[in-house]
Amino acid sequence: MVGVRLSKSERRSAIVRAAHRIAVRDGLAMVSGRSVAAEAELSSGLVYFYFSTKLGLLHALLHDVIGRALDGPATDYGADLEPHEALQSMVASEIRDLERQRDDIELLFQFFFVRRDEEFRSEVNAGLDEYGRRLQPVIGRFAALHDLDSRSITEATLAAIQGAGVELVRHPQCYDAERIIAGLRDMPLLSAEDCCR
Template identity: 30%
Template sequence: MEAMPKKVDRHERRTLIADALMRVAARQGLEAVSLRHVAAEAGVSPGMVQHYFRTKDEMMAFAMAVVRERNQVRVTEAITRLGEEPPPRSVLRALIGAVLPLTEESRADGRVALAFLAYAAVRPDVAAGLSEDTRQLSAFVASLLPGPQPDERAAALLALMEGLGLYLLSGQYDVERALAALDAQLDVAFAPVGPPAR
């Protein structure tokens, strides 16, 4: 009796290729990413890569989606560890801490995300997909903040998160300094609002 041919999981194969792309990008930068280099890293033929991704933009967008999924898993796990009905400050700290490149795995993802942002900066069609993610994250952060002007303060917190991520990835800050800066800003964001001065 002949063995049944193994069914190929399309998402699994695309993720394998995206992982290879991320390793190439993390090691050599996005300019080194090509169908040929990614195929060699993944141990597959260039034709197979082209079967799943017609263009480099498609491959890049999928790799970024993989990074986004991993971040969502890290964020969900970090917030779940806080237990039932955690205070908003703890939720925000867990969220931002989970997104920051504080571990080897998240640093690798962070390098890809940074490279993708640089790639998207000169490709408006690629960048368009990022706006909705940013809007949703900003709205969620704003919903956790007390006091006036939550939207503006959420934007400031997300800008801090991005800046700390850059400093961590470039080695300018270590984990302790980045978390101290985050905690200082959260202290300001959640400081009690007193009555207006007379």
């Protein structure tokens, strides 16, 4: 990238992408102003011009990761489906999408469990809370139809999706989204026949 003229937002994004590559390849602990500068073919001074500190760079990286890994379904997801079909479809779609997001999911775990800084944990938790809110339109329709507690269904749905994410990080070679989805469909929560028993 040496000699390439980029806007401030493009340069900032390029630095965050370089930090992401290092974090995925070498681990979060290896992200520093110097390592990111080398990866992006920039001076360390330019990295710190945009992010001030290593902490600022890590926060920008986490914000970027959350934006991809916890984006959630579209606002009108499943509007053309019956409530139970929309819920099944949404959960299946989110679990399938985890494989595409594996690197970002692993980085979320690193931010939460390796860094252990409360400010990073708070940011991850806020991202997860927002993700839960994005699931709400579909879950709310299902819960209202069957007079169920929307909050408990949201928590169970999040647990299922996050649990699948843990499995993906733990056993990436063995991860089978379709097997997990099939297992969930056999459970009463996501079974059209049993949901009201």
